[in-house]
Amino acid sequence: KKTINSIYGTRVAVLAGDFLFAQSSWFLANLDNLEVIKLISQVIADFANGEISQASSLFDTDVTLEQYSDKSFYKTASLIAASCRSAAVFSGVSSDMKEAMYAYGKHLGLAFQIVDDILDFTQSAEQLGKPQGQDLASGNLTAPIIYALRNPLVKEELLDILSSEFVEEGSLERALHLVQLGGGLDAARALAQQEGETALAALACLSESPAKRSLQQMVEYVLHRIY
Template sequence: MTSTTSLFSPVEADLRLLSENLKQLVGNRHPILSAAAEHLFGAGGKRLRPAIVLLISRATMLEQDITSRHRRLAEITEMIHTASLVHDDVVDESSVRRGVPTVHSLFGNRIAVLAGDFLFAQSSWYLANLDNLEVVKLLSEVIMDLAAGEIQQGLNRFDASLSIEAYLQKSYYKTASLIANSAKAAGVLSDVSSEMAQNLYYYGRHLGLAFQIVDDILDFTGSTDVLGKPSLSDLSSGNLTAPTLFALKEKPFLEVLIDREFSQEGDLEQALQLINEAKGIERARELATQNACIAVEYLADLPASESRQALVNMADYVLSRLY
C-alpha cells in the first residue's frame, strides 16, 4: 500500500509550509475561532486536496518554481474542505472526526456553525485576492456544490428509490467538485491550454468520485479506529451509498428494512448481511476502480515528471485504502 508520505514526497516541503500558513491565515481575531481552527488544522488530516493542487502546480510548471498564488490556492482548498467538515459534523451530529472530538462537541453547535462560516468567508476573501476571475468562479462553484450535496443528502435519507446516478451526482457535489475544480484552477494559474485545464478537471472529478465511493465502502468494512468515526454510521442514519444501492436491486427485503429506518432490533445487522450476500460492496469496489482508472487516463498529455507520477499513484492510493 502506498503511504501518503511517499506519495506526497515531491511536495513534502510545500505541505509543511501549508500547515504553518493555515494556522496563521485564520489569525487571532477571536480566541474561540482561533482555538477551533487550531484544533481543526492540527487534527492530522491527510492534506490530500492541497497535495493534489500542489502536485498539479509542479507538474505544469516544470521549467520554473510554483508561484505564491499556487500555494495560496492549495491553502484555500484546504480551508474550504475543513469548513465543509465542520458543518457536516453538526448536521450529522458526529462526535468524532479523524479520531478527535469534533468542533461542535468541544465548543457547541453555535460556535461550530460560525467557525465553518468564518472559514468559508475567509477562503472567499483570499480567493478574491488571487485576482483571477476564472479561478474565483471555479472555487465559488465548489462552495455552492458543497451546500447542494448536503441538502440533497438530507432530502434523500432512507430513500430506497435513489438511483446510482443520483448518488454519483451527490458524491460529485460533496467530494469530487472541490478536487476537480481546484485541480483545474491550479492548471489555470500555470497558464495551461484550455484542453489541458479541462483534462485536469476530469482527473479530479473521477479521482474524487473514486475517493468518495471508497469512503462509502469503508463505512461497511472499516473499524472505528480506521474510520475515526463509528462504522455503519452512514447506513444507520439513512445515507444510502453505492453498496446498499447495488444490493437493493437483488434483495427486495432490504427496502423493507430501510423504509422502517432500521427501527427493529437486528435490522441493521440483517441489512449488512443482505448487502454482503448481494455483492453490493464488491460492485461498489468495481465502480471505484473504474473511476480511478478513468482519472489516470486524463493525465496522458502531462509531461513526465515526479509530480505527474505522484498524481498517477494517487489513484492507486485511493483504491489501496480498501485493503
C-alpha cells in the same frame, strides 16, 4: 478528538465556521484571477447542493446510481476537480489540458467518495473513528446498497429493513451482511476502480515527470484503501 461544537457549543462552532468561510473568501478574492474565483465559487454552491440532495433522499430506496454519482460529485469531487483545474489555470496551459485536469480531479474525487462509502460497510468503528454503518443507519444510501438492491436474492429483505429505518435490534448488522451477500461491495469496488482508471487516463496529456507520477500515486492510494 473533541470537536469545537462539543467543547464550546453550537453557537461558537457556527461562528467559527463563518469566520473560516470569510477568511477563505478573502484569500480567494486576492488570487486576482476571475476564472479561478468562478471555479471555487461554484464549488461552494455545489457543497450546498450535495447536502440538500442527501438530506432530501434519506431512506429513498428508489435512488439511482446516477443520482448517487451526482451527489458524490457535489459533495466531494467538485472541490478536487476545481482545484486541479485551478492549478492548470495558474500554469497557463491550453484549454484542452485544463479540461483534462478537471476530468482527472472529478474522477479521482468520485473514486474517493465511493471508496469512503465502501469503508462504512467494511471497517471497524476503531478504524473509521465512528460506528460501522453509520451512514447507512442515518438513511444515506450509497453505491454498495444501491447495487445490492438490484439482487433479487436480498432485495426484499433489504427493502423491509430500510422501510423500518432500523427500528429492530440487530437490523443494521443484518443489512450490512445482506449488502455483502448481494454483491453490493464487489460492484462498488468495481465502480471505484473504473473511476480511478478514468482519472489516470486523463493524465495522458502530461509528459512523464515526478509530478505526473505523484498524481498517478494519488489514484493508487485511494483505490488501495478498499483492499
